[in-house]
Amino acid sequence: MNNSKIKKVLISEEEIKAKIKETGKQISGEYSGKPLLLVSILNGAFIFMSDFCRAVDIPCEIAFMRAQSYYDGTSSSGEVNITMDIERDISKYHVVIVEDIIDTGRTLSGIIKLLRKRNPLSLKVITLLDKPSRRVVDLKADISLFTIPDKFVVGYGLDCGEYYRNLPYIAEYEE
Ligand code: IMP
Ligand code: MG
Numbered sequence: 816m817n818n819s820k821i822k823k824v825l826i827s828e829e830e831i832k833a834k835i836k837e838t839g840k841q842i843s844g845e846y847s848g849k850p851l852l853l854v855s856i857l858n859g860a861f862i863f864m865s866d867f868c869r870a871v872d873i874p875c876e877i878a879f880m881r882a883q884s885y886y887d888g889t890s891s892s893g894e895v896n897i898t899m900d901i902e903r904d905i906s907k908y909h910v911v912i913v914e915d916i917i918d919t920g921r922t923l924s925g926i927i928k929l930l931r932k933r934n935p936l937s938l939k940v941i942t943l944l945d946k947p948s949r950r951v952v953d954l955k956a957d958i959s960l961f962t963i964p965d966k967f968v969v970g971y972g973l974d975c976g977e978y979y980r981n982l983p984y985i986a987e988y989e990e
Contacts (some may be wrong), residue, residue, distance in 0.1 A: 820975075824855065826961055826985040831943075832866075834960040838941065839870025841958070842911065850936070851875040852908035854901060856882055858980070861914035861944045863974035867913055878903055882922050894958055895925035910935040915972050917946040920954035927954075944968065944985070961985075 842851075853871070855864035857879050868877055881899035910930060917923055923940065930938055945959035967990050969975050970982030979988070 820989045821969070821979075821982075822989050823932040824984050825963065825987050826971075828983045831971060831985070834921060835863075835870045836864050838958060838960060839872070842941070843871050843873045846875070846911075847873050847911055850908045852878060852903070852905060852910050853913050853936075854878050854880060854905075854910055854930070855913040856880055856915070856922070857899065859914055859972050859974070860943070861916055862980070863939065864913045869943070874918075875910070875925045876903075880926065882926055895922050897929065897969070905930065905933050905935045908935055910939070912938070912940045912988070914940060914942040914956075917942045917944050917947065917956055917959075918949045920952040924926045924952045924954050943971070944973075963964070 850862075851863065851873065853868055853875055855861065855877070858881070864877070868875065878901040879899065880897065880901055883896045883898060912923070914923055914927065927938065927940070938945050939957040941958045942956040943960050945956055945962045946965055947962060948965045967975070967988045968985050969979035969988045970986045972980050973985070974980045975988055
């Protein structure tokens with residue numbers, strides 16, 4: 816790991832915390848009284864999920880999937896591979912996908928297609944970060960906490976070659 820590649824903090828811990836609190840409130844209001852399932856995509860979204868679900872103050876269930884589209888470096892393979900699936904019958908739930916970042920949109924559109932086939936009561940997408948300028952498929956999150964420019968970022972769950980996930984903030988990475 817080479818910390819000199821961390822150029823600058825793009826989004827601070829405090830900014831992330833404040834936005835998560837606000838979004839948690841919004842979701843709690845929207846899904847109150849409904850069977851809610853938060854589905855997070857590993858590995859990138861694990862920290863966002865753990866903070867986000869604690870900002871939700873209504874009963875909800877939590878599940879994880881794993882999909883790969885980026886491998887070692889900073890470029891997309893273009894292939895979405897579901898390597899771990901949810902075991903639950905999602906037709907009984909309002910599903911909210913909790914994602915770390917939407918870049919090209921390939922990963923999430925693959926996951927959405929798959930989940931729609933299983934007839935959830937409803938399906939929404941919350942993403943911590945959105946890089947709309949990089950999109951190659953037609954996909955829009957229902958809620959994006961932060962829109963960022965076309966920069967490779969690390970921290971708060973996001974990695975470069977599996978490093979930097981443990982940074983408590985989002986930083987710009989020198990490619
Ligand atoms: P997409 O399929 O191109 O939208 O990218 C999806 C996945 O690529 C995300 O869930 C991340 O795991 C990874 N990714 C995309 N952009 C970045 C970045 O700037 N930093 C770290 N990981 C990224
Ligand atoms: Mg991800």
